[in-house]
């Protein structure tokens with residue numbers, strides 16, 4: 001195919017690859033003796049589990065981005081990170097703007113992405129998801145099943161599942177797509193339903209509006225407008241027949257102004273809409289690439305997981321249109337995007353055609369960060385994070401679906417990948433930890449989450465156990481084989497909520513075995529910076545209450561050095577969990 005978006009040169013501005021060469025550590029002992037492992041599981045782990053406290057009242061101060069920015073325009077502009085050395089995100093949390101003391105300024109430097117792609121990605125393999133074996137039949141994609149989500153009975157014609165088209169040719173879609181559009185338009189007229197119920201009770205981030213359209217849909221990127229031929233003008237439009245939305249899958253008052261606003265315009269007849277320059281037989285998905293993308297956590301939570309939730313069921317028969325288009329981002333995630341869509345994405349910022357579709361989505365459905373739960377409208381197919389994991393494994397051709405079975409292969413040792421961090425929250429005694437793990441029988445690799453997503457994903461997928469200090473690197477757990485083990489080292493400072501919601505619960509949702517180790521006062525570098533009677537030790541919750549600045553400036557800046565006497569039982573427990 002004559003791809004334009006995907007076939008750009010592989011070197012990206014700023015996307016310098018800097019993965020550390022994996023260090024292989026070998027220890028003295030290698031024989032695993034399964035029966036004895038459980039004995040090591042002693043009290044050490046209990047301490048960690050006791051530290052949960054209710055943070056309900058404080059939810060509002062967290063929001064999943066890295067540390068804040070001194071210069072937000074640098075983060076929001078449509079250009080790649082300028083630093084040749086992507087720094088590690090301070091954390092994944094940024095407070096919703098309205099809750100920040102002072103309301104506007106952010107104190108810290110922009111956190112550049114942890115993973116910035118630079119390699120020419122390979123082509124994805126065929127999807128292996130179970131439902132993907134759905135029958136053949138007409139080669140004409142039907143309307144997406146999603147259009148009948150609301151169950152209001154008005155859209156029976158739209159209920160058929162789209163079938164994969166046999167071949168795409170040079171990114172062109174079969175020209176009889178207009179027939180589908182015409183059929184849709186005549187079977188009922190244009191229709192729009194929007195999910196505006198964005199409040200997520202018990203969670204700090206609301207969900208942005210997403211609208212689903214069917215009928216005669218004409219997208220004019222230049223006008224930032226989606227026309228819907230809609231003679232009755234019904235369906236949630238304002239007095240001027242418009243509906244405006246910002247199609248980024250995170251509702252963040254600070255961020256949304258940077259997201260291009262897209263207008264859906266209801267017009268009474270086809271004659272009132274611009275003429276099609278290209279007809280597509282498949283549904284459109286319009287979404288924005290603005291904001292926090294290029295932080296690996298956000299690339300997943302704000303784009304890939306929502307894209308999967310919105311368009312995964314279309315089995316590639318969907319056209320993506322990307323506003324706030326970032327070419328390097330599209331290139332970085334080419335294998336995933338190609339798995340989602342059989343067609344080159346359209347750059348919504350530059351395209352001056354009028355693209356016509358029988359159906360479409362403006363905006364993306366999202367659930368929680370790295371968490372998917374069944375929901376009648378948001379997730380009617382009940383996708384789970386395990387489905388998402390399968391999706392990424394398929395896209396990146398990651399071979400392992402299960403971790404190693406201990407003892408199956410003589411001499412084979414379970415593999416542990418320790419993600420090292422270059423910036424903050426370093427594991428100061430990483431060598432000691434690696435040696436202890438090796439001694440216990442692990443085949444240990446240490447690596448920094450680097451610029452090359454497919455390569456690092458392969459490294460993670462090769463591991464049975466992933467160990468890392470709290471940080472965006474832990475997002476890489478999405479590449480682990482199902483039932484693999486994640487060990488999160490949680491730094492000092494009552495970081496329970498973030499540890500649980502960004503990584504712990506997601507790990508469980510991905511059917512990974514999850515362990516967390518909470519460092520004590522003796523194990524944090526904060527003890528060298530602050531006296532023991534400082535708030536950071538006496539009342540860390542007070543820092544959370546002060547807001548993000550205090551957290552980012554103090555708690556997020558620590559390094560940790562784990563006490564092996566306490567930590568070793570966790571390594572043993574990781575071994576144990578591999579055998580469950």
Ligand SMILES: *[C@@H]1O[C@H](CO)[C@@H](O)[C@H](O)[C@H]1NC(C)=O
Nearest residue numbers: 070071072073074075077082
């Ligand atoms: C913020 O970043 C933008 C774009 O990089 C730059 O033009 C501007 O001068 C910066 N502002 C400050 C206050 O540093």
Ligand SMILES: *[C@@H]1O[C@H](CO)[C@@H](O)[C@H](O)[C@H]1NC(C)=O
Nearest residue numbers: 374375376379380381382383
């Ligand atoms: C999704 O789950 C709900 C229960 O949570 C169930 O009622 C529904 O039938 C499920 N839908 C599918 C498509 O499996």
Ligand SMILES: *[C@@H]1O[C@H](CO)[C@@H](O)[C@H](O)[C@H]1NC(C)=O
Nearest residue numbers: 411412413414415443445462
């Ligand atoms: C250790 O892991 C590496 C890959 O990370 C592998 O090549 C090697 O064979 C493994 N060694 C053992 C003893 O399992």
Ligand SMILES: *[C@@H]1O[C@H](CO)[C@@H](O)[C@H](O)[C@H]1NC(C)=O
Nearest residue numbers: 522523562563564565566567
């Ligand atoms: C490490 O932990 C053990 C067990 O809790 C404790 O006895 C020991 O004093 C700790 N070592 C250091 C250096 O804090």
